[in-house]
Amino acid sequence: MTRQEIEQKLTKDYGRFIEVMPTEFPEAIVYIAKEKYVEFCKYLHDDPDLAFDFLFQLGGVHYPNDRFEVVVCLSSHKHQHEMTFKVKLPHENPEINTLINIWHVADFFELEMMELFGIKVVDHPHPRPLLLYEGWDYGYPLRKGWTGPDFIPLPDKSTSAE
């Protein structure tokens, strides 16, 4: 399916909960309401016309003092098309459900997101530290404005150019 066909189908089935973003890329980009997140994913995976059977990226984005976003990129081996969808989360206590039951590969992506962004995956079957070293107690390093031990921020080019 082309981007326009995917956008039309999603709008027809989930029009009240999604917001289609204008894009020049060949794949569709939509925002989905948080309360329909898991249901929407099941629909994307099971619908025979969409058949998104492969999740190749799941990550977080931090907008300081505003919100978090979870970005999920999907593709379909059957139809050879791709799409991206995003979920907006509040800045305080960001929480989301797991996608392991739909795409099992989401497991490590979610562990990574929990550890580096502090976005809590509430029903993850085995939440545990994955990447940071033992005894890490310095918060979530991929949030904007994070500092920690041995962290050297990039000098401001406008002042150090002399």
Next chain:
Amino acid sequence: MGIIEKVPAYIERVPGGGIVITSVEDVLNWSSASSQWYLLFGLACCAIEMMATGASRYDFDRLGMIFRASPRQADLMMVCGTVTHKMGTRVKLLYEQMAEPRYVLAMGGCASSGGPFYYDCYSVLKGVDKIIPVDVYIPGCPPRPESLMQGTLKMREVIKNQKLRDFAGDKPMA
């Protein structure tokens, strides 16, 4: 004439042969410098260059350099790649498992100083010399095999210039 060309020595000829007089220090350093068995330590893209150096086109073996998979059998640790904080503790453990005399060669910008990960990075150690003593640094990102071989020749100079009392415990080996 073998050893005569490699180390300062005096040879006294007697009928049917000769007597070589030299110092233990020179012979030990010469043998140690001529067969540096190195610990395989590929951590990032520098490891690809190290593998290329070990393969047939550049052929590390002709310098007496043979890779070892165990720190117990290695004389030289070549840190090839980006050392993260998490890997740093393992690097230190492996260094401590090596038998003395032991030497460390930091290959590439990441192992020397953090390289491209110096600024704005939460995970990378800013140079492997923060946890273990380094003898030779090789610049480059990654260095070509020629640079790595030059670095090992520099390492030979380091070994040949060391003193025997360094082994005896008067001061800790670098």
